[in-house]
Every structure is written in C-alpha cells, then in structure tokens.
Amino acid sequence: MSAGIMLAGAAGALALSAVAGLFLPRLWLGATVAGLAAAFWAGAAVLAGGAPWEWRGGFQVGGFAPHLQLDGLGALFLVLLAVVGACGAVYSRGYWPDQAHPRSARVGRVWWSVHVMSLGMVLLSANGLLFLVAWELFAVSGYFLVTLERQRAQARAAGWLYLAVSHVSALCLFAFFGILAARTGSWELGPMRDQPGLAPLFWLALFAFGIKAGVFPLHIWLPSAHSSAPSHVSAIMSGVSIKIGVYGILRFGGWLAVPDSAGWIVAVLGVVSAVLGVAFALGQHDLKRLLAYHSVENIGIILVGVGFAMIAAGQGDAPWGRLALAGALLHVWNHGLFKSLLFLGAGSVLHATGEREMSRLGGLWRLMPWTASLFALGAVAISGLPPLNGFVSEWLVYIGLFDASVARGAAAFASVSAIVLLALTGAMALACFTKACGVSFLGSPRSESAARAHESGPLMLGPMLALGCLCAAIGLAPVLFWPAIDRAACAWNPAWVAMGAPASLAAIGASNIALALACLAAAALLWRRVTRVGMRRAVTWDCGYAAPTARMQYTAGSFAGIITEWFAWIMDPQVQRDCPDEPFPSHASYEEHTPEVVLERVVEPAGALTMRLYAAARQLQHGRLQAYLFYIVIGLAALAAIAVMGGGR
Amino acid sequence: MNTAVSFLELPARLAAWLLLAPLLPGIINRVKAWVAGRRGPPLLQLYYDLARLWRKSVVMSTLASPGFIVGPAVAWVAVAGAALLMPIGAAGGALSFRGDVLLLIYLLALARFATAWAALETGSAFEGMGAAREVSFGVLAEAALIAAVLSLSVQSGSTTLDAMLAPSAWPGAVLLASGLFAVLLAENCRVPFDDPNTHLELTMIHEAMVLDHSGPPLAVVLHGASVKLLLFAVLLSEAALPIGRLAPGAGAAALAGSVLAVTAGIGLVESFMARFAFRRVPLLLTAAFLLCLFALVLAWKGGAQ
CATH class of the missing domain: 1.20.5 (Single alpha-helices involved in coiled-coils or other helix-helix interfaces)
Known part of the structure; x- marks a missing residue:
C-alpha cells in the first residue's frame, strides 16, 4: 500500500510544481525533486519485491473508471524516469536560468512537470482511454519542450516534424486501442494472451511505439528534435521518452498474444537500427546530433534483446531468452543514464562555447576538466567497455545470443548474425566516441569561442556527477541490480519465477572492480614514475613542422571518413569541393554533409x-x-x- | 566461476606473461635478419629498450592532458587483464566463468579506446590519422575476432574460454587459424597491414599513434603491444591445436612450440611481403572475417550431423 501513498504524493508534488513553475522556481525545483523521489520510492519498492500496486477508481469519468497499476515492468521505467527527471530539473536551473531566458525558462518549467507527470501516467495506465490521454499529453508537452527556443527556425522545424510524427504514432494508437476495446468489449488493459485473435494488433502497436522509440526507418523525427531541444530536454527525451516506446512494445508484446514472426521482426529492426544508427552517428559533425543517432543505435541493441526474448518465448521459453531480455532491460536503464549524462555534457559544452559543431571545438579539457572527465566516463560506458555499465548489459545480451547459437535451434541462424552485427556496432560506437571526445575535448581549440570556454557551475555538474556515479555503480556491482531486472522480466512473462543472479554476472562485477582498481593503480604508478624521471613540455611533434596550427588537427569528418565511406551506399554524403588549382591558390574549400536519408x-x-x-x-x-x-x-x-x-x- | 585461485598462481601467471612477452618481437627480428642474411639485433633487444625508456625523462606535448599518461596505463592494464583470462593449456585461465570470452574481447577494445584517446591528446594530424585508422580497421578486426570466437563456441558448445579452446581438431580449424592469423597481423600492426619498422608517418597506424610518447609511457606502450602479440599467438595456437587435451607437460611444450612457429611465421611474412596499400587493408580484413565465418559454418554444420 505504501507504493500507492508514495504515488499519490508524487502526483500531488508534481501538480504543485506545474503551478509553482510559473512564479516560484525554487519551489518548482523542490516539488519536482520531491515528487520524483516519491515516485522513485514507489518504483523501487515494487522492484525490491513488494506486491504490484493496483488502483481502480470507484467512480466514472466520462464513462470509464480510471484504472492504474504498477508492476515490475512499469516500475523499471518509472525509476529511470525519476532519476533522469530529477537530474534534468536540477541541471536546468543552471543551464536555462530565468536571467538568460526570461520567458522560456518559466514555460519550460511548467512543461517539464507536465511531461514528467504524463510519462508517469503512461507507465501507470491500465485503461486504454487513460493511456491515450496520457500519451497525447506526453507528445504535446514534448513538443513545447523541443520548441522552447522557438526564435530559432531550426527548433521550430524540428518541433513541427516531431509533432507531426508523434501524431502519426498517436493515430495508430487510437486505432490500436479502439480495435482492442471493440474486440474485448472494454477499455481495460491487462494480460489477454488467451485471445489469439488479437495477435495481428501487435503490428499496429509495433509501428506506433516504434516511431516513439526511434527505430531505424521510423527515426526521422529523432535527430532534429533531440539536437534542437535545450540539452536538459534532450537528456530526458533521449534517456526516458524514447524508452516509453520500448515500454509499449514490451507491455503489449507481453500482454497480447503476438504473431509468430513478431520476435524475428523486432530483432531484425533492432539489428538494423543498431548498425545504421551508429553509422549515421559517425557521419555527424554536430555533437548533439551525433548523440541523437546513438539513441537509435542503443534502442536497436535493446530491441535485439527484446526480439530474442520473444523468439525464445515462442520456442518453449528457452532459457537464453531470459538472459537476452535481462540484458535489454538493464540496457534501458544504462542507456537512460549514460545518454542523459552525455547530453548534459554536450549541453555544458554548448553553454560554455555556444558551439555544437565539433569542427569548432577542441582543447576543452583544460577549461572544463570536470565536464571532459564526465563526458569521457559516459563515452566509455556507451561504447560498452568494461568496467562500466554499458558493458554489463551488452554482455548479458551477448550471452543470451551465444547460448541461442550454441543451442543450434531455429534461432541460431538469427543469433549468429545478430552477434556479428552487434560486434560491428560496438566497434563503430567506440570509433564514434573516440572521435567525439577527441575532437571536442582534446588537442587545441579550433575557434575563439572554444578557447574562451568556462567550466559549468555546481548545479550543472552535480547531476552529471550523480549520473556518472550510477553508471559506475551498475558496472561495478551488477549483482545488486539483478533482482530489480529479474522482477521486471517476470512481470513481462508471468510463466517465469524469480531467479538468482547468474554466477557469471558476479564474476563480471568482480572483474570490473579489479579492472577499475588496477587501472587507477597503474595510472597512479605511471604518473609517479613520470614525475620522478622528470617531464618537460614541448610543442607537439608534427613531423618536424615548426608552426602547427589548430586547423591542422584531424577533424570529425576526416576521423570518421574511413568508416563512413563503407556506408556511402545509404548515407549518401554530399560533398562540395573547390580544389586549389593554380600555383599559388587563393581559395579552396571542402564541405561534407550527411543528409537525413x-x-x-x-x-x-x-x-x-x-x-x-x-x-x-x-x-x-x-x-x-x-x-x-x-x-x-x-x-x-x-x-x-x-x-x-x-x-x- | 572455477575454484579459488591460489594466492601464488595469479602473480606467477602475470609474471610469466609480462616477462616472456618482450621476447616475441626479438624472435621476429631475428627471423627477419636471418632471411635477409644479416646478424640482426640481439634477441633481448626489447628488454634493453624497455629498461632504458623506463629511466628516461618524458617530453609531453603542451596540449596534452593527464589522459596522455593515463591512456597507456589503462591500455596496458586491459591487455594484461585479457592475458590473465587466456587459458594456458590444461591449466585453464586465472579466472574462468561463462562468457569470459566477451570480457576478453572488450578488454582489447578498452585498450584500443585508451590508446586512441592518448593519441588524440596531442592534436597532431599524424596521430589523429593513426587513431582514425586504428579504430576503423578495428571494426573489421573485431567482427572477424567475434566470428572466430563464435565458431569455437558453437564447435565446443560452451561460452567459457577454457572449454572453447580445448576441442579436438576439426576441419574448420585450418580456416579459423588462417583467419585469426590475419587478425593477429592487423591487430598487432604487422606487415601487410602496417610496418613496425617504417618511419614514414603517413603510412603508419600504431606507430603514428604513439609518435609523441616518450620515456616510461612509451615503455608501457611497447610492453603492452608485446603482451598483446603474445596473447594473439596463444589464442591462435589454442584455437587451432587441441592443446587443452594434452597432458600438462606435453601441452606446455606444444603451446611453446606453436607460439614460436606463429612468431617465426610473422617474421617470414614480414620478410617476403610488402605492406598493402591502405585501400586494400579493409579487403584483407574482410577476407579474414569471411574465413572465420566459414569456420563458423563448418562448426555449425559439422556438429549437426
């Protein structure tokens, strides 16, 4: 029952914050954080083993009785929403202050509260109409958040595209819930696997939620919306909002009987999103757009896990499906954490320099050491490298796929291809983040604004530090988080009973701790050795060239050139070049642009x-x-x- | 997880890996010298170099952050950790659990990230070039490596390195060995992918990335590279030969002989081949990937009969 009280408290606090946002920014921040803390508590209580919470209104509103519920699956997303929502709210106080944005800061606070509340409502709804109302509110509040900076034409265009595509998704959902209600005779939602006639409806849900999740061919709205929005909005949209699409696919893939081919299609969509998402990310020169395409990639990784879990469910609940699903669910958390961290980091860079173009950044580590370190942490995590959290969830997905391959069943052909393509994705993500970090933070500044950057204040660094610590915690002690993941998995498939963490997960955690300690020790030792033998500074050795300039550095485009060339068949890069021809050329230029294919x-x-x-x-x-x-x-x-x-x- | 590793075993293994590794580049150079009819540098040249570098002072770029020093340290730890996971014949790995093979692959990826990071610290165009090449070709090398690992996994029905590297000889082993040999050459920056002896920055990968390193950090980079070479040689030997099935003594002898043979093979390749044009490097790596993929198909179909 405590979950219910907490949720009621959360709703009250968030409603208060939506009003307070207009006039009392401090009260807004306090109410938002308190409300989200209560929501976190409720979600954590359910995940920690408490009974699923359910509430039916004894009254009717417009002809239907409200019905709310919170089970393990919803709680998993609710907890993520609470963490990212609170971090983003604190960050926005430093990033989007009233002094600099007198009108949009106020409006932004109100819509932030509405957005967070409507996301929570979507997760709690167990009634089709309520779900649609919450969904529409979530889409519309998202539009107002994306267009906070509406004096810029780019933001207006991005917002318009977002709104249009969101409504294609909403229309499909209207059809989906309408048909569902017509078939079942009520708007009530809940497990209805015993009605195989409803299975084709899954395709409608997949399309609608796939748009929201940003699955590859349906991702058209995502790069522009996520890059044009203020960075704290990008963080919650990329970290949480698109996950609601994943939630929808999981929710209705679990509640409805699904067609036999559903798992295969989801897995194929996942693999395509993963590979092409990262390929397009490599072609971007705008730091936030690059991060946005990585959301497409990571949603792909999540859907691979989900797809194989669905395939396994169709093959007599093969045990590897559970590992794949656990990996996917943990990746939902992980991606929410490190992608928000990276977007907040990119926001700090934008705040300090006014630049999003990587070719105008560089050398920021000296002026923004904290931001640079935290961005690097996020980069290691998102590249799936040990000892951080991205590795743990990708490892779980891999293990599921390896087991499927070893089992040599009908799924082995698919799992073998998926493993190879995921490995390709991982290596390309690494390439992309060495590029993003290296070009933005290392070397020398490429523009005046980058040379005059400044470190962000504690209101902006604090949330980033918190997100970074969570990334490290999941990486170093994955076993602690396993019961929560397992509970969500059991909520997805009621046939499963709770299972202890796999022994090898504990081994991964131990190895990660050992690795982290060894890295720290080795770095400290080497640093001490260097100071002992003596160190002097000199200009970078450029093959004997005496006067290197910042423009001689490798750029984002040249760094990614080798890989983007492999994907030219789909990325279709547009090049405008003006080659130098005379003996003393007076002009030359080269411009490359990757279109939204x-x-x-x-x-x-x-x-x-x-x-x-x-x-x-x-x-x-x-x-x-x-x-x-x-x-x-x-x-x-x-x-x-x-x-x-x-x-x- | 296997039984608790005794306190002495871990340091002993680590010491063996770290102390033996610098021998390999020495052997390669001796083979190359022998083919060319020269006397060549001493077998232990890399040990002398490392000792000297460890005592030398450091020149660091004015642009570089502390990451310039941390990068090589992290890369070295990652490679050493990956080496500890490798089983040695019947003795198994120092730490063995289900899915440890993925940790090994991702530790190598971590090493790549840290090295590329340190390279980009200096803002030098050459090091940017080297890092870009390393991470780009790494994509294909990693795909080939995971295909190889997957074929071993399917062949042995396990995802633990200990069990994966101990299958009896199977027809796919030849394909796998040739694919892995190409991956070894690429990942360790040997001819025909890269030339460790060249001093023309434009044509280099790995050496271009470490141009600005000096003193102890350079020693760490060079030592890490030699450990990585030994790691790949051991992986190749154990993937191709059923060393885990032999008695400990015979297994150790077979492993040592095989690693020597692989090393000598690298020396011979370097003596008789020229470096490829960069345009052709992806083709060669794709070929390696396909070889591993064919091995995978053989493992799959062979087991189904």
Whole structure:
C-alpha cells in the first residue's frame, strides 16, 4: 500500500510544481525533486519485491473508471524516469536560468512537470482511454519542450516534424486501442494472451511505439528534435521518452498474444537500427546530433534483446531468452543514464562555447576538466567497455545470443548474425566516441569561442556527477541490480519465477572492480614514475613542422571518413569541393554533409507526391456553379443506374 | 566461476606473461635478419629498450592532458587483464566463468579506446590519422575476432574460454587459424597491414599513434603491444591445436612450440611481403572475417550431423 501513498504524493508534488513553475522556481525545483523521489520510492519498492500496486477508481469519468497499476515492468521505467527527471530539473536551473531566458525558462518549467507527470501516467495506465490521454499529453508537452527556443527556425522545424510524427504514432494508437476495446468489449488493459485473435494488433502497436522509440526507418523525427531541444530536454527525451516506446512494445508484446514472426521482426529492426544508427552517428559533425543517432543505435541493441526474448518465448521459453531480455532491460536503464549524462555534457559544452559543431571545438579539457572527465566516463560506458555499465548489459545480451547459437535451434541462424552485427556496432560506437571526445575535448581549440570556454557551475555538474556515479555503480556491482531486472522480466512473462543472479554476472562485477582498481593503480604508478624521471613540455611533434596550427588537427569528418565511406551506399554524403588549382591558390574549400536519408529521400518525396495529387484533385473545386450542377447530375445518374441495375435484389 | 585461485598462481601467471612477452618481437627480428642474411639485433633487444625508456625523462606535448599518461596505463592494464583470462593449456585461465570470452574481447577494445584517446591528446594530424585508422580497421578486426570466437563456441558448445579452446581438431580449424592469423597481423600492426619498422608517418597506424610518447609511457606502450602479440599467438595456437587435451607437460611444450612457429611465421611474412596499400587493408580484413565465418559454418554444420 505504501507504493500507492508514495504515488499519490508524487502526483500531488508534481501538480504543485506545474503551478509553482510559473512564479516560484525554487519551489518548482523542490516539488519536482520531491515528487520524483516519491515516485522513485514507489518504483523501487515494487522492484525490491513488494506486491504490484493496483488502483481502480470507484467512480466514472466520462464513462470509464480510471484504472492504474504498477508492476515490475512499469516500475523499471518509472525509476529511470525519476532519476533522469530529477537530474534534468536540477541541471536546468543552471543551464536555462530565468536571467538568460526570461520567458522560456518559466514555460519550460511548467512543461517539464507536465511531461514528467504524463510519462508517469503512461507507465501507470491500465485503461486504454487513460493511456491515450496520457500519451497525447506526453507528445504535446514534448513538443513545447523541443520548441522552447522557438526564435530559432531550426527548433521550430524540428518541433513541427516531431509533432507531426508523434501524431502519426498517436493515430495508430487510437486505432490500436479502439480495435482492442471493440474486440474485448472494454477499455481495460491487462494480460489477454488467451485471445489469439488479437495477435495481428501487435503490428499496429509495433509501428506506433516504434516511431516513439526511434527505430531505424521510423527515426526521422529523432535527430532534429533531440539536437534542437535545450540539452536538459534532450537528456530526458533521449534517456526516458524514447524508452516509453520500448515500454509499449514490451507491455503489449507481453500482454497480447503476438504473431509468430513478431520476435524475428523486432530483432531484425533492432539489428538494423543498431548498425545504421551508429553509422549515421559517425557521419555527424554536430555533437548533439551525433548523440541523437546513438539513441537509435542503443534502442536497436535493446530491441535485439527484446526480439530474442520473444523468439525464445515462442520456442518453449528457452532459457537464453531470459538472459537476452535481462540484458535489454538493464540496457534501458544504462542507456537512460549514460545518454542523459552525455547530453548534459554536450549541453555544458554548448553553454560554455555556444558551439555544437565539433569542427569548432577542441582543447576543452583544460577549461572544463570536470565536464571532459564526465563526458569521457559516459563515452566509455556507451561504447560498452568494461568496467562500466554499458558493458554489463551488452554482455548479458551477448550471452543470451551465444547460448541461442550454441543451442543450434531455429534461432541460431538469427543469433549468429545478430552477434556479428552487434560486434560491428560496438566497434563503430567506440570509433564514434573516440572521435567525439577527441575532437571536442582534446588537442587545441579550433575557434575563439572554444578557447574562451568556462567550466559549468555546481548545479550543472552535480547531476552529471550523480549520473556518472550510477553508471559506475551498475558496472561495478551488477549483482545488486539483478533482482530489480529479474522482477521486471517476470512481470513481462508471468510463466517465469524469480531467479538468482547468474554466477557469471558476479564474476563480471568482480572483474570490473579489479579492472577499475588496477587501472587507477597503474595510472597512479605511471604518473609517479613520470614525475620522478622528470617531464618537460614541448610543442607537439608534427613531423618536424615548426608552426602547427589548430586547423591542422584531424577533424570529425576526416576521423570518421574511413568508416563512413563503407556506408556511402545509404548515407549518401554530399560533398562540395573547390580544389586549389593554380600555383599559388587563393581559395579552396571542402564541405561534407550527411543528409537525413530516410526523411529527405523517402518521406519528403512521398509527401510532395501526395500534395501534388491533392492539388490536382483541387481542380474540381473552382467555384463555377454550372460545373457543380453537372457533378450533381452525373452523381444522380450514377445512383439511378445503380438503383436500376441492382433493383432486382 | 572455477575454484579459488591460489594466492601464488595469479602473480606467477602475470609474471610469466609480462616477462616472456618482450621476447616475441626479438624472435621476429631475428627471423627477419636471418632471411635477409644479416646478424640482426640481439634477441633481448626489447628488454634493453624497455629498461632504458623506463629511466628516461618524458617530453609531453603542451596540449596534452593527464589522459596522455593515463591512456597507456589503462591500455596496458586491459591487455594484461585479457592475458590473465587466456587459458594456458590444461591449466585453464586465472579466472574462468561463462562468457569470459566477451570480457576478453572488450578488454582489447578498452585498450584500443585508451590508446586512441592518448593519441588524440596531442592534436597532431599524424596521430589523429593513426587513431582514425586504428579504430576503423578495428571494426573489421573485431567482427572477424567475434566470428572466430563464435565458431569455437558453437564447435565446443560452451561460452567459457577454457572449454572453447580445448576441442579436438576439426576441419574448420585450418580456416579459423588462417583467419585469426590475419587478425593477429592487423591487430598487432604487422606487415601487410602496417610496418613496425617504417618511419614514414603517413603510412603508419600504431606507430603514428604513439609518435609523441616518450620515456616510461612509451615503455608501457611497447610492453603492452608485446603482451598483446603474445596473447594473439596463444589464442591462435589454442584455437587451432587441441592443446587443452594434452597432458600438462606435453601441452606446455606444444603451446611453446606453436607460439614460436606463429612468431617465426610473422617474421617470414614480414620478410617476403610488402605492406598493402591502405585501400586494400579493409579487403584483407574482410577476407579474414569471411574465413572465420566459414569456420563458423563448418562448426555449425559439422556438429549437426
């Protein structure tokens, strides 16, 4: 029952914060953090083994009785929402202060509270109508958060695209819940695996939630929305909002009977998102856009785990499916943590320099040592490297896939391909983050603004430090977090009973601790040795060149060039070059740009075609009365003909 | 997890790995000298170099952060940790658990990240070039490595290195060995992927990344590289030969002989081949990947009969 009280308290505090956001920023921050702490408590209580919470309103609102519930699966996402929501709220006080943004800071606070509350409502809804209301509120509040900086045309365009695509998703959900309610006779949601006739509805849900999750061909809204939004908004959108899409797929993949091929399709979507997401990330020169594409990649990794769990469920609950799902669920947390950390880091860079273009950054570590270190921590985590959390969840997914391959069942062919492609993804993510870190933080500053950067204040560094510590905690002691993951997995598939952590997970945790300690010790020893033998500074050795300049450094484009060339078939990079030709060339330039292939090559032409068709159809409506009378006569004649010919029946 | 490792075993293993590793580059150089009809540097040259570098002072770029020193240390720890996971014949690995093979692969990736990070510290175009090449070719090398590991896993029905590296000889082993040999050459920056002797920065990968290192950090980089070479030689030997099935004495002898043979093979390749043009490096790595993939198919189909 305590979960219910906590949730009620959370709702009250968040409602208060939505009002306080207008006038009392301090009260807003306090209420938001307190409300999210209560929500965290409720989620943690359910994950720690408490009974799932359920509440049915004894009254009717507009013809339906509200029905809320919080089980392990919802609690997993709720906990993440609470952590990222609170960190983002604190960060926004330093990043988006009233002094600098008198109008949008106020509005932003209110929409932040609404966004967080509606996300929580989506996770709690066990009623189709309530779900739709919460979903719509979540989409609309997201739009207002993306367009906080609406004086910039880029942000307006991104917001418009986000709103349009969100509503395609919402329309599909209206259809989904409508058909579901028509078939079952009630808006109530809950396990209904015993009705195989509902299985085809899963495709509708997959499409709608896939759009929200940013699965590869449906990700068109994601890069621009996540990069144009203020960074604390990017953090919650990338860390939590897109996970709600994953939640939807998991929720209705678990509650409904699914088609036999569902798991395969989800796994294929996952692999495609993972590989192409990271490939497109490598082609980006904008730090936040690069991070946005990595969300596509990580959603892909999560969906690979989910897909194989669904395949396993269709094959007599093979044990490897459970490992894959555990990996996917842990990756939901992990990605939420390190991606928020990275977006907040990118926000600090943007705040300090006003630049998002990596080719105008560089050498920031000297001026922003904390931001640089925390960004590096996030980079190691997202590249899936030990000893941090990204490695643990990817390891769990891998182990599930390896077991599937070793079992040589029907899934082995798919799992073998998935493993190889995931390895490819991991190595490319590493390449991408060496690029992002190296070009932004190392070397020498490439522009005036980068040279005049400043470290962020404690309000911005504090949340980043907290997220970084959580990344390290999950990496070093994964066993502690296993029961929560396992509980969510059991909520997904009620046939499973709670299981202790695999012994090898403890071994991974121990190895990670040993590795972290050994790295610290080795670094300290080497540093001491270097100071003992003596160190002097000299200009970088550039093959004897005496006067290196910042522009001679490797750029983001040149760093990623080798790999982006392999993916030129889909990325279609646009190059504008003006080669030097005379003996003493006066001008030369080289510009490379990676287009949004799906948006610019598929969606926009399709949209333009539709507009042309409608424009052609508009010829019929021209205001000449005689012609309209003629249409009516033809229509009547046609009706008469039908009546006469079909009259016999 | 296997039984608790006795207190003495871990340091002994570590010492063996760390002390024996610098021998390998010496052997390669002797083989190359022998083919060319020269006397060549002493077998223990790398030990002398390391001892000298450890005592020398350091010149650091004005742009470099402390990460310039931390990077080589982390890379060295990661490679040494990966070496500890490798089973040695029937004795197994120092630490063995289900899925340890993935830890090994990701430790090597961590080493790559740390080295590339340290390289980018200096802001030098050459080191950027080297780091870009390292992480890009690393993508293909990692795909080949995981395909190789997967074929061993499918063949042995296990995801523990101890069990994976002890199958009886199977037809795929030849394919696997050739694929892994190419990965070894690429990951350790040997001809035909890279030339460890060249001093033309534009054509280098690994050496270009460590151009600015000096003194003890350079010693750590060089030593780590030799440990990595030994690691790959041991992996290749155990993947191709059923060393884990032999008696301890015979197994150790077979392992030592095989590592020597691999090392000599690298020396011969370097004597008789030229470095490839960079355009062709991805092709060669793709070929290595395909070899490992064919080994995987053989393992899969062979076991199904």
